[in-house]
Structure formats: structure tokens, C-alpha cells
Amino acid sequence: MSWDAEVDVIVVGGGGGGLVAAITAAQAGQQVALFEKTNLLLGNTAASAGMIPACNTRFQKDLGVEDTVEIMIGDIQKKNHYESDLEQVKAVAEISGPLVEWLNDSLTIEMSVITEFKYPGHTNYRMHAPPSRSGAELMKLLKKNALKYENLYILYQSELQEIITDDAGNAIGITVQTVDGLQQIKGQKIILATNGFGGNKEMVHEYIPEIADAMYFGYEANTGKGILAGKKIGAATSHLTAYQGHAAVNENTGLLVTWGTIMMGGFYINTEGKRFGNEAHGYSEFAKEVLKQPSQYGYIIYDQFIHEQLLSIEDYKQMDEMKAYKKADTIIDLAEKIQVDSGVFLETFENFNSQKDGHPDEFHRTSFEKKLEAPFYAIKVSPALFHTQGGLEINPSAQVLNDEKQVIGNLYAVGGCATGVSGKAAYGYMSGNGLLAAMGFGRIAGLHAVTELQQLSRGI
Template structure:
């Protein structure tokens, strides 16, 4: 159980300069940056091996102005990126934090590629909701598991200690200075670790159903598709510390999770011209709003399910993602040569499905306000039955642009930093799902604020 306490009189079992809670992408990137700056680093991870929400995702990272974009002929910059973030989140974000993340992302991507040989590339064949440029960067498999594996191997090669099966439960402090944590081992014993700096890169609270019900009741009944270790320790510690939190009702959902297979289906199936229909064979919303908004829209349909309809051309684009290939292998993706056959395979009313797809305005805007491209859906067709899921929470501890956690009474803590799922991200206060505090991008703030990140200012 997450708790806080004054610094123990008996001291600590061991002490480190920089202690990081969480070995997801955010924590490991922060560790690499801190070590490169000459700091002694220790990372605690509750799982048997590093994974976190990152391993469940596509592992894609938005960044503007990278060498990879320039090589692909994409003109982009941090100012445009920041404007896109604020537009998607309805200007509900801290502008200083948005600026810090937008400016820091590209140098971080290039640093990881040049310094540690991570083979990033830009996704150039489809657009993500809210992005005015193609700026999503990923590794070859387009899978978060690959990103986690490569970061873990890189940390191991450089001798960074990642101690697994250590769940931090008590956070010690002297007022606004954090002094260490107490971690529980698999056998139930505990150890106390002191630190000069503490970086919370741990988790959100999507796996804590009580907190989800309290802060985001509209998504409470969604399938939980995130990492079960996301129990909300950071938010619970915030109460004891007097730390300021923000946007606890914000979340990233996903309305394109294959059901009952539980496999995330890339939103490229929609952005390239696909649509979603309900059990009546009818469209029910503007799918271009995004995959996070889709979670609530799909859950509101009969049975909480929908069907994503696309074609072989779109499937070819989606196949660059490992998750999509797994969905095909498990039979989640259904195909048919005609719409009549597809309706039979999906048990949908044929005429309604025919009418729905016929009504899509090629190169025009429909009654929902969605504008379609010039390439219509054509046989052979493909489809997948989907439901809405909660992937991770977006709100959390409020930080400055330098990553220091703010106090409820004003000012900041002296040496407490937060990012990853522990921090409030920049998706606004609802379900825009555009960009969260999770993952590598937020590690830029962590590393820099700890005097470690190789980020140009």
C-alpha cells in the first residue's frame, strides 16, 4: 500500500544519488541520460522484468524536427508540434510543459539513435489524429516490446542497475525534500533506499479500479488494456506529500481493440479510409476524432462493441505493426470478396452495411463532419470486431517545465521529479489521447531537470 512517512531515524540500507521508480521507457531513458551526465543511478522495477505500459503499445514517439524527418523530406518544428498539442487538447495544458516537451523530443530521438544505435524511422504512410505532420517515430517492428527490450539491453550494456521485483511502497521525506523509499521484496521483506534525487517514472492508476471509478466514471466499465502494475502509487503518495495533481479525469482509451482477442488494432485502419459500424450495420460517429475518443463512442453502442471496416489496401499499411499481424494470425481479422459476404461473416444486416458504405463521400465531408480521401473502400474487404478499452490514465502529479513536482501550497519540491504515467501529461483534461506523460518523450524533461539530458535549449 502506497504511503508516506518522515525520514526514519534508523537511516537507510543503502543510498544512491539518483533513484528512479519504474523501468518503462521513461525510466530507462532517464537512467541513460543521468548516467551519461556522471550520476550514480539505481532503477527499481516492481515486475520480474521491465515492461510497463510501453510494452503493450506500438512504441511510437512523436517528435518534430528530427534527422529522420529531414531525411524523409518532412518539414516540421517544435512550434508547430506545440500548436498541434494545444489544439487537440483544447488549450487545457500548461504551455511551459508543452513547450519543453515539443522542444526536447527531437534531440532525444536523435540522441538515442546516434548514441545508442536505436534504429528509429518515421511512419510515413499514414497520419495520426491531431498531427499536422508525420512525426511518429518507431523501431522496425512498430512494437513497444521492441523499444523496451532495446532500452533494457542498452542499460545492461552500460552497467545501469535495474533491480526488479522491488515495489516501492513508502516514500520518505522531510517536508519538501524526498529522502528515500521503502521497497518490498518478493518474500515480503523490506529494504530502505535513500537518495539525493527521486524520479517517479512509475505508473498511472488505470489498474486501480477504485481510483478509476472515482476520477473517470464514464470509462469505468471499459476493458482494462493497460499494465496491471499501474496501481496509482504516485497519486496516492501525492496526498501524503501535499503534491499538486492535475487532470485526474483524463485518460487514453482505445476504441479499436479486437474483441474477444484483446489485441490493439492500429488506428491506420481508420485514418486511411476505414469506418466503424455498430451491430445494425450503421456508422455512429466521426471516427477522425481519434482512437481515444473512440473508446466511449464504441462502448455506447449495443453490447459495447463495433466493427471496423476497411479493405486490403489498408490492411497492407496496417501490417507493418506486429499487433496487426498477430490479430491476423489469431483470426481476428475477417476478410471477404464482397460486402454481402462480409455482412454474413460478421452477422450484420447486409442492406444496412451496403447503404452505410455507399453513403461514404469519396473526397468529401459526411454528415458527421469527417472528410474522406479520394480512395474509396474497395474489394476485397476486411473487418474486425472491436470494443472500447482504457489504456492508461493521463492525469497525475503536476510538474513544471523542468520536471519538478509542484506543491499544493505553491512552489515545488526540492528534489522530486515526475513523468511517465506518474505525471500529468499534455492531453488536456478529458480523453483526447493525443500525447500523454508516458514514455520516452517525458523522459526528456526528467533527464534535463536532473542535469542529465542532452537536450538543446
Template sequence: MTGFDYEVDVAVVGGGACGLMAALRAARDPGLVVAVYEKSTKEGCNTQFSSGSLAAGGTRFQREAGIDDSPERHAADILAVNRDPDSAPIVHALCRVAPRYVEWLADELGHPVEIGVDMARSGQSVPRLHTDTGRAGGGRLVATLRKAVESADNIAFVDNTPGVGLIAETAGGRVRVTGVEVLENGERRRVGAKAVVLAADGFGNNPTMLAEYCPQAVGAFYGGVSTSTGDAISWGIGLGAAVRNMGAYLGHGLVVPGHGTRLNPVLPFLGALLVGVDGRRFVDEKAQGYSKLGRIIAGQPTGRAVLIWDERMHEIAMNSELMRESAAAGAFARYGSAAELAAAFSLPEQALAETLAAFRAVSVVEDPSGFDHGPLEFPLLAAWVTHGILTTQGGLVVDTTGRVRHRDGGPIANLYAGGGSACGISGPSAEGYMSGNGLLSALGFGWIIGDHLAGGGLKAA
């Protein structure tokens, strides 16, 4: 290679879950030099602001809890929700590696993994969300991965060094990536690389791209990181890469307006009640994933609703960093009567009282007969909730090894993508997201790409 300021074997753009995983797995080949270019650890990545929940089917943690699951069952559940049969090869590839990296995180990196038997989610036929003990969230997961990167002799993690473009050449009508340009200490550097991995976040904080591809999300509360500007996706498009499902995003229907925190998504599955500004129930709370719920709440007259739950649900829900942050922010309060609750939220008192009387909370163990486990018991807790967008889900089209595909169907040589840079597995809209899909795509593609490069794929690229 010529015309570069310096060269590495693998250049990873983005130091979140996908980029860190890709670097760690590629660096298992001691002959490879890997560089990870992170835009800003101070601003953080979306994984850090997630619950850190790892969806995987067929782990030993599930077996020890008596849960019968498998990668095939996991994939079937995702495909039933995302309504995107064309994504099946990718979904199956990611689900196959998920139990492997969950156990690797625990066994090799010492991440404190447990199965969240109390973390019911829409569309998941069995409990399969794995979390850290103590439920500290995604920040703890990123810390585990970064610690491992720091201890690897052949990985350089370069902070405050955003990527600014790809370096490529065209020969015989085919595009070949030869490196990446980065901004180091305010100066552009040309880095030669045998493989470039795009592992940046999506475009949730790029108003222009959001308006073009996800107009439904414009104006919604944004709960992602400021660095999600879609740069890597734009570079790929500029080289002729195919994109897919660009209108898809991870929404959230349990964002507390005025506080910017989120309530625990388990609450609707424990029997929490949603009412509109008219004091009436308007949705089957348990039938919705929290992303789809966001679209439903957005359709309410004021774009908000009131979530109501009781103490028995609260005790379980507080086993979550999201809920603890909401508590610290004063995002919810307790009410001793229907009249007190109605007054606090300016709801019609009679309508709310009638709704509460008719509603029957659902226990943790679902009863197929419906809401028949007795009324919500005072004191009740309640909070305003609205809709938000956390991350986008569309992006560059990749194959089952993470190679970026050109619009003509062939691969763009030496270019890989995962995480927010690649097309996710949640289908064409916000309604196809299943809890855990984001980290499944990020960690899964990081694992697949890294293993591919360490296993000889770099020479074949």
C-alpha cells in the first residue's frame, strides 16, 4: 500500500459493542494489528445507554434455570415479529453465535451474566434476555469489553479520533476499500488497512437523514447518543453500497417526558395499566413490544399517556438501572386514591375510577383467561409516558459474514459492517423490533466479522 500515513491490518471505525467485539475476536490472530477509532468515549455509545440485555437462545444459563430454548427458536420468534423473511439468513447466523458469545463474555472476560427470568418481553416465547447481575446496564458491558481490549497487545484503541471517510479504488468495475481517513488531533490521517470494519452508531441524531428515512420519528424524544450521525452509512452509500430498511428504528413507549428517563419495559407484562388523557384504557399493554408501543402512544391525542402500576409490580421493576434512574429523577410518584391520581394528571376522575375498577392486573405467570387476577391495589404508582427514538435500525446491506454488499449484489472488497452501520434485523418499521435485537446485531456481527478475519478471511478479502 502507498500514500498512507501509516498502515494496520484491521481498521475498526467505532468503539461500541460491535467494534470492540470485532477487534477482540480478530486480535486472536497474534499476527494481526488492529486499530479501533472511537469518535468520543466522553459522549459514549448507544450500548452504554441500553439495558445491556443480551438475547440468546440455548445458553447454559437457560438450561440451569430449566428453560428449553435454542438458536432456531430464537430466530423463529424474531422472524415472526419483524415480518421480513428476506432477513432470515442473517437472523439465523446471529442467533447461532449468540449463545457462544454470551458464555464467552462470562467465561473468558468475567462479565457477571445471569438469565433474566423476570424479564418477559413481547414476542419472546421463553425468557432469553441475559443481563449482568445487579442490572447495572450497558455501561458495565462496554467496560468489560474495553478492559479486554486494553489488555490485548495487538489492539490500539484510539479515542477522540472520528472516521471521516473511506479510501477506495475501482478496478475492472469493482470497488475495493484500501483504508480509512480519520481525524487525529485535528489533522486528517490516511490509514491503510487490509480490512475496514464500520461499527459506528446509526443516524438517530442526524436530522437530515432522519427526516428523509424516518419521518415518523421526527419530533419524538431522542434517547440516543449525540455521535449517532450516520457517517459510516453515508460513506458506504457513496461507494455504491446497498442499504435496506432505512425507515426502521428502535422506538420506546415508556419515556418519561420532562425527565428523559425510561420505565422498565417489564411493567406492562406484570399488569401495569395505560390510560389516555380521557382516563380510558386504549391498548392491550402486554401485546406490544416497547418499540411498537411508542408508535401507539404517538397516535394518542397529546402523544402521551399515563402508566399505572402497584407496589408488587414496582418491587420487581426496580431491579433495573432504567427504573432506578427514573426513581432518582423523580419521574413517578405514589397516589393513595383514584381521586388523587386523577387530580395529579388532570384526568377525568369518574372515567379513571371506572377504568381502574374494570381493569384486572395480570400476574407474572400469564393466565390465558385474561385480566382476572384482582384489581390494582392502592397505593398506585404512576408516570406520564411518551414516545421516543433510541437508535435507527436500517443501514448497509451485509452478508452472513458481515461483508458490505454493492447495489449490484456483489461484495465491496475489504469492507465489513455491523452494529448501527449495518441493516438490523427488526424489519422495515419500528414495530418489528424485539427486545435484545440491537445488541444481538452488534455483538453478533462483531463476533462473526472478527472470527472471519482471524480465521483467514483477511487473506481472502
């Protein structure tokens, strides 16, 4: 076979998972080629809040937070109804702490623990993020690191077409459509980091019809190419019905409204001024509940205290600058500004504000952090599909498996391209699972590929 180029490690996809895998391999001296479908390094990571759940980090210890791998595994498994592979969950939980510290120490991406609130499902403060709490900043800093390495080549507008295998079924290269035409690239290790299929309407309708009518808030380039290419060479898939939804996209600004508005004591109403579920259970599964409402959108209600606490989050700060919310000194005035029935809304508000923390209300919500006090805020929010959580089956080393659960030689999958740790449906998504699976398995795949290549060079 005639090859257009040869490298040690091929990485397909330039999101957070792909960059972490590529930098890991490049740091070890491997020749790495990263193929990005578009002309930008963004991916779903750029649209996220840049928050990575991690346990047993020194950042947590400095704050007196006692968190272990076992606790984190328990939280993830409980949230996904114990539907994810335990060894896979264990692998990302174990790598999470070292990953965050590597980002901070080796890549000089300043990481810190978010302590303003806990996201649904997390029993400890374990979300780590850059200062701006911005995925866009995280991607910018990852790209800056990637560009330091002369042995890491980034090729834009290069779309995966197929994976090339040898007679034994091992992956040995890829066919990629570039600006110079169709090319065949040989690689000793191939890491698929193409995310999922959220941008492929046909696949969304086939596998997750319940969210198909919601807007897609992920990266448009996520069309399932890696999953389809893997299936073509015999890779197994699982949990294709799993996804991360989000119930709080502000369409006017195109920004994601942090669920901290809820977890710090706010609530969600429909256009009739009524609550309709347990908001605190999770923003992913709440998205489909919003779709069932009369106008398929609603409002998050919170107060001045919560507003001030959230100004450290870049997306929320931008919404504040654009005054994307409505503000009023009374609930009646707020009702008028968002055009909902004032009587219904007032009754909803008084009922919510009378609840006691730790005691279940009619929707089984038990978290009522504080009484809301004037002035009050309302921000219009809509449900969205953020990214899919099922894909190619992998083992704890991120190696792709076939239908017989055997490893397909030299092939890895990370992030949305692989089966994640969110079980089989939206209810299984716990905040941060997407970045954890992308960057955690990106780091695992990069390290595993490097180890095997080093062993090969030593004749082991």
C-alpha cells in the first residue's frame, strides 16, 4: 500500500480529548499528527464551562475536601443507575486527579476547585476549572501548549473517511479528505477523538428521538464519523441512547446558563408561571421535561445573592454585561416583565420559598439552599442537546473493542466517540462526565499508546 505520510500516533479530532492525547504523546517524543475536520480547534469542550470533575487532588486537600476514587466512582455509578462499566468508571476516576494536576503543573493551565456550589450528583466539591470557568479558555490554553511541540503536526480541514486495517484486523492508518485531496496516512497508533453524533440529525432521530426536537448546542462537526468508521471495521458500539441534555440555553445570547442558578437556590418555571419538576436532580434529564411544556421553554428564577456569586463564571458575566435577564423588586413586577400570570407565579414563588432544606416538596426536591430575597431575577432558557454519550466500546485503556469484546489492535477512542460513563440515557449524565470522558480517556489513550510504542522500540 502506498502511504502519503507516516507518523507514530494519529489523533483524529481537535477538541479537548484529542489535544490531551496528542500533547501526551508529543511530550514523550512521539511523532504525532492531529487531523481536525474544521479550520478551528474547538469541539464541544469550547462550548462547555471547562469544568473537569476530579478526586483526591492537592487543590481539594488544600481546602480540606476529602475525596477519594471510591467516592467518585460511587457518585458516577449512582447517577447512571449502575449502567456503566465499573472498570471503565474506575479508570477515569483514577486518572482524574493526576490529569488535573498535569494540566496545572505541566501545561501551566491554572486549575482550582469550584466551591460556590455542588453540581447534581456530586457529594464533594470536585469540579476543577481555569479561572474564567470557560471551556473556550481551556481550549485556547491547550492549543497554546500543542503548538510548542515541533513533533506535533496539526492539519486542519482534514476529515476522516475510513480506518485502514491489515489482514489481521489491526488498525494501521486512516484515509482522510484534505484540502489537497484524499490521502492515506500510516500510524502505529490511532486515537479517535471525533466526539459523538449530536450534529447528525439522522442518527439523533434514530437513537435518541426524545431530544431530537430540541436545538443542538454542540459543535456542528460532531456527525458521528469516528463511530461510523469504527463500526465499518467491526468495532462494537453501546449506549447510543445516552446523551447530555441541558435545560438552560439562553438563545438570545447563545450562552449556556450555569445550573448554579438552581443549585444555589433558584427554580425553574414554564410560561404559565408554574414549576413542573425537580430541577435539582440534573440539567440533563430536565431538558426533555422542558420540551413537554406548552411553549418548550421557561425561566430560571433566582435573586441578587445568587447573581453576585455567579459573576466569576465567564458565560454568566457575559450575560450580565448584555443584561440577558429581567430584574424586579417584586414577584408581581417580575411576572409582568416576563409576561406570565402574576397570580400563578406568585403562588409558585411563595410555595417554593416556604420549603425547608432537606424536606421533599411535591416534586421530591430536597435542596432548598436559601430563601430568595428581592431583588429577583428571571432569565429565559430553552432545552438543548449538548452531546451524545454512547459510541464505540472501549476497555479501561481506551482501546476499541470488537463485537467479541476483543481489542482492535492499535485503535483507541475517547470522549463522545466512545461509550462514556453516563449509562444508557440522559438521567445518567452527571455534571462533568463529558469532559471527564474526553480528557480523562484522552490522557489514558495517549499514555497507553506511548507505553506500547516505547516497548516496541525496545523489542519488548
